[in-house]
Amino acid sequence: MRSESRRTSSASAALCRCWLLLLLIFAPVASLAGCGGxxxxxxxxxxxxxxARELKEIEEAKKRLEEERKSKPFIVGHLTPLLSENLIEAEAGVSLRLAKPGHWATTVQPMKANLGDFEGRITVAAVDARGNxxxxxxxxxxxxSSRPAVLAKGISKRVENELLVPSAVEKLNVSSELINAGGSIADAPxxxxxxxxxxxxxxxxxxAxxxxRYAFLKVTDSVQAPYEDINGTELPHYRVVLADGNKPLPLPPNVLTWTSVAYVVWDEVNLDQLDPSQREALVDWIHWGGRLIINGPDSLDALRGSFLKEYLPADAGERTTFDLQSLEEFSTGWGARANGKxxxxxxVTRPWSGVxxxxxxGAKALPFADKLFYERSVGAGSIVVSAVQLAERDLVNWPGFDxxxxxxLLRRPPREFSVEEGGAWTGLQTRWAGAxxxxxDAHFTTPLRxxxxxAATKANARNVSGPVDSSANAQFTYPMNAQFxxxxxxxxxxxxxxxxxxxGPVATAGRDSLVEAAGVRVPAASFVLICLAIYLVVLVPLNWMVFYALGRVEWAWISAPLIALVGTLAVVRQAQLDIGFVRSQTEIAVMELQGDLPRGHLTRFxxxxxxxxxxxxxxxxxxSAVASxxxxxxxxxxxxxxxxxxxxxxxxxxxxxxxVEVSSATTQMIHSEQMLPLDGPIRLSSQSNNPRLLxxxxxxxxxxxxxxxxxxDGSTAVEPAASDSAAEAQRKSWSKLKGFWIGDLASGDGRLLQKLETLSVAEGELPFAEERAAANxxxxxxxxxxxxxLRLAFWFPQLDDPIHGARDEYRLIGRINKVLPGSVxxxxxxxxxxxxxxxxxLRLGEAAAAEPDRNSPRDVQPAGQKNAYEEEPPTEDPPAEEQEQ
Structure with missing residues (x-):
């Protein structure tokens, strides 16, 4: 029995060992198979x-980051130029922060106080590498530049500021500091x-x-301006900013920070998103040359009673459609090319909807676009409206659209396209016809003036080759010869x-006048002699005669010290005015007015x-004031x-x-600009029964x-010769002017203009020099x-200004002999x-007529070929429609 029991026990143990071995063998397999499936x-x-695990980790990281942010006293975002806030850099996901050198820019910076209400200021500055x-x-x-920063706890706020962007820098860094009411730094700069x-x-x-819908603008040749330079770079003419018209708009409230805006496209903008200062800035911008392009079918009804109502070229009528027949003249006219196919x-895949x-x-149809597009001059600028959708797919896809x-639409001069063979430039080149x-040259890319x-400035940029200057930070190229x-x-x-x-010319002229007017003058010998003579006459004969007539000659001795004291004060006062032993303020200014606008652009020196x-x-x-x-x-x-x-x-x-620190016995100068409200405009009008009587x-x-x-007369405008000096070019232009002298024109007065006579200006003199001298x-x-x-005031743009150079103009030139209000x-x-x-x-004529381009890119490049050095596409015949294009 014991033997049998031992055998049974041994068999059981062996069986257990077998199961254990099988378990050890198949357990990993089972686990890999998901527990047997x-x-x-x-x-x-x-x-x-x-x-799901990754999303959970991201959410947890966000929560940790948010908790860390809440623990900070302040959350301060990126300092960004307002105009480029909507231009997002793809990789970083932040605004591109673009600004034009030498221009005033409105900046925006989001910030929030986490621990409590905050009252202080934000200070921004263009800084060097060390932060100074x-x-x-x-x-x-x-x-x-400083602006108040008043923050309520836990509420985000966008703080705007204004900064003068330096022009004499290659790279620009801008710092921002949050400073509390006590003057110490509240957050890390x-x-x-x-x-x-x-x-x-x-x-x-x-x-919009x-x-x-307007993203297509970014890839048009009008915006991209294909032009490969020696360094292989292409610099677009424009940065297209796409802004949602139902959200707060990235438009500065000060028109003097709009100087880098050339055009505005308007499509169903929610007018409630524009505050009064933005509306006023837009109107001022148009008057000084800006061009507003309105998508008529969706926008005109809303604008009918708006702040733009008096400037619109047209009103919207009934809804309608445009078929191929109604677009034939437009297609033929703007599809024509003088030097190309x-x-x-x-x-028209289906009739276009429109109004x-x-x-x-005062409105005028664009060439070949009657009933489709109308424009109207507003001061130096203009507004154009469309009867069809500006983003109509058939219109945008049309080869003649660009x-x-x-x-x-942009009202720019015609272009010529070329591909240079065997030269330094190998890609498609876009040039202005005749230039x-x-x-x-900025004269071609912005209508703002x-x-x-x-006035009288040049604004071109060109590549110049010359000997190597090892000290200069320049880019180099290797020409075909062995020279470097x-x-x-x-x-x-x-x-x-x-x-x-x-x-610039106007700033230099203002400086010259200011230096002369504010200079310290030592009294001449004649001043001393005249003062002495007047003093002796008053002290002796006149004093004696007065009291002799009163029968009190003895009182003349009593009045003598008083006369001496008054005379001394008078002489000292006059000497102070000449020598400058007092605080003095001298101001030379220029005020420019446009049309019937009751505001002027006032520049003070x-x-x-x-x-x-x-x-x-x-x-x-x-x-609106800015100063430096x-x-x-x-x-x-x-x-x-x-x-x-x-x-x-x-x-x-x-x-x-x-x-502004002014040292002892020195003069410091300030340049400032502002839009000055007036009681009303200076207006040129004519009687309805006699339009010629002005x-x-x-x-x-x-x-x-x-x-x-x-x-x-714009038809008399000339192209200045390269050899002409500025004075010679101006004399030539003056010989084409007609004028009429008025003299004094008090506020509230009006004068009829008699016959305007051709100006006759002596060498070295100004127009109307004799009349001005007689009046003085x-x-x-x-x-x-x-x-x-005044010499510059008689300057008119010539044909080297392709947008405004050929315009007729009536202009008033005068002066106000005092310091204007608005600055203390x-x-x-x-x-x-x-x-x-x-x-x-007073009145500007039409700009030069809009013209089609001289040729098209496809006249100089095979279809599908971007650069001259690329292999030509296959030679099989393309479809007939593509050949025509």
Whole structure:
């Protein structure tokens, strides 16, 4: 029994060992098989499970990040130029931060206070590599910009500021500091790298309910401007900003920061998204040359009662459709090419929906586009409306559309396309017809013109080759010969048109007049003799005669000390006025008016003199004001070791430039600009029964003197010769002008214009020099000499300005002999004098007629070939329609 029991026990143990061995063998297999298939997952299920785990990890990371952010006192976002806020960099997912050098820019920065309410300020500045504000060239100052930052706990806020972008830098860094009420830094300063736009490049703003419909603009030749330079780069003419018209719009509230905007496309914009300052800025921008392009079918009804109502070219009528027959003239006219094949006709897959346009007085149909597109001049600018959808698919896909976009919608000169064979440029080249050397000239890419910034300026950029300069930071190219040469980009103005150029023609003329007017003058010997003679006459004979007549001759001895004291005070006072032993303020200004707009662009050049060291603030009554220190000349530079003083441009309840230090017995200058509200416009009108009888009315609220009316016939405009000096070019243009002298024109007065006579100007003189001299003889006080500015006031754009050079114009030129309101200097000056040159563009004729391009890209490139060095596409015959294109 014991043996049998032992055998049974041994068998059981052996069986257990077998099961254990099988378990050890098959357990891994079972686990790999998902427990024998009871919980087996498909690859899709496994991928979904992994994705769910990843999403959970991302959410947890976001929560941790949010908790960390909440633990910080402040959350401060990126400092971005407002105009480029909607331009998103694909990789980083942040705004591109584009700005034009030499222009004022509105900045925006989101921020939030987490721990409690905060009241302080945000300060921004263009800085160097060490974080110090960049010096203002040729001055002893550096400048920052400040704005209040009032934050409620836990609520995000967008804080706007205004910054003058330097022009004399290759790379731009901008810092921002959040400062509390006590003046200490509340949060760690941040520095952003901004990208500077080329001198010829501007913004094209699209404001639309569905902005993505206009994404096609980014790839058009009108925007991209194919032109491969020596360095193999292509620089677009425009940065297209697509903004949702139902959200807050990236439009600055100050028109003086719109100088980098060339065009605005408008399609079903929610008018509630524009505040009053944005609306006013848009109207001002149009009057100074901006072009507003309105998608009529969806926008005209809403604009009928809006702030733009009086400027619209047409009203919307009944809904209608446009078929192939109604588009035939448009297709043929804008598809024609003088030096190439006509483009294919528009293909209308189905009738286009649209509206019947009812043009208003003063409106004009675009060439070949009657009933389709109407435009109207508004000051120096214009508005164009469409009867069809601007983003109509058949229109956009039409091969002639880009030529219509360039010549009609953007109102730019015609282009020529070419491919250079055997030269340095190998790709498609886009040039302006008749101006091949001005490929990157801002006069062709923006219609905006500010007289104080752009009169008589050049704004081209060109590649220049020359000997190698090893000290220069230049780009190099290897020509075909063995010589090693340098190729560099030569730029007339870093910011193109609209540049805040302190040494441009108008700024230079203002400086010349200001230096003369504000100069310290030592009294001449005649002054001393005259004062002595008057004193002796009053003290002896006149004093004795008065009291002799009263029968009290003895009182003459009593009055003698009093007369001596009064005479001394009078002499000292007059000497102070001449020598400058007091605070003094001298201002030379230019005010430009456009059409019937009751606002003027006022540019001030202000000189502040003090016999003792002092610090001055300039405060402006209008929120549009911008200001910076103005260099006395272009030769002075701070010496090594000199400490620059910091001025702050602040936008609080009113803009002000704070902290302008003036050393003892020195003069400091300030350049400021603002939009000045007037009582009314200076208007040119005619009677309905006699359109040729013209009358000018002054409703501005200011009395004008030395008023002249000048007419320029645009057909007489000439192309200045390269060999002509500025003076010679101006004399040639003056010989084509007609004018009429008015003289004084008080506020509220009007004058009929008699026959305008051709100007006859003696060499070295100004127009109407004799009339002006005669008028000044009748005044009790000699006005300040502003001849350098008056000389420019008679300057008209010539044919080298392709957009405005051939326009007829009636212009009023006059002056206001006082300092205009709107700016207050503190501490106040004991003496203040000034003069303002007034330039009123009373009436502007039509711009040059819109024209199609001379040829098309497909005239010089095989279909599908991008560059001349690419192999040509297969030789099999393409479809007939493609051959025609």
């Amino acid at each position: 009871c919980s087996q997952q498909t690859p899709a299920q496994q991928a979904a499970e992994r994705k 504000p960049l010096p203002i060239p040729h001055t002893s100052y550096e400048m920052t 941040a520095t952003e790298a901004w990208t500077l736009m080329p001198s010829h490049q501007y913004f094209l703003m699209v404001l 309910r569905e902005p993505t 006509p483009t294919a006709a528009i293909s 019947e346009l009812q043009p208003r007085p 030529g219509f976009l360039n010549g009609a 091949r050397d001005r490929v990157r 500010w007289f104080a910034r752009d 040469a340098e190729t560099r980009l030569e730029v007339d103005r870093a910011g193109g048109l609209g540049d805040w150029d302190e040494f 202000t000189a502040i003199y003090s016999s003792l060291s002092d610090t001055y603030d300039l405060e402006f009554e209008n929120s 220190p103005f260099p006395r000349d272009d030769r002075w530079n701070p010496a090594i070791g000199d400490v620059l003083s910091t001025v702050a441009f602040e936008k609080y309840d009113q803009p002000r430039l704070r902290g 009358q000018v009315d002054n409703k501005s609220g200011f009395d004008l003197t030395d008023v002249a009316i000048v007419f320029r 003889e009748l005044t009790s006080r000699k006005p300040l000499n502003v001849d350098p500015l 200097v503190s501490p106040s000056a004991s003496q203040s004098t000034g003069s303002t040159v007034v330039i009123a563009h």
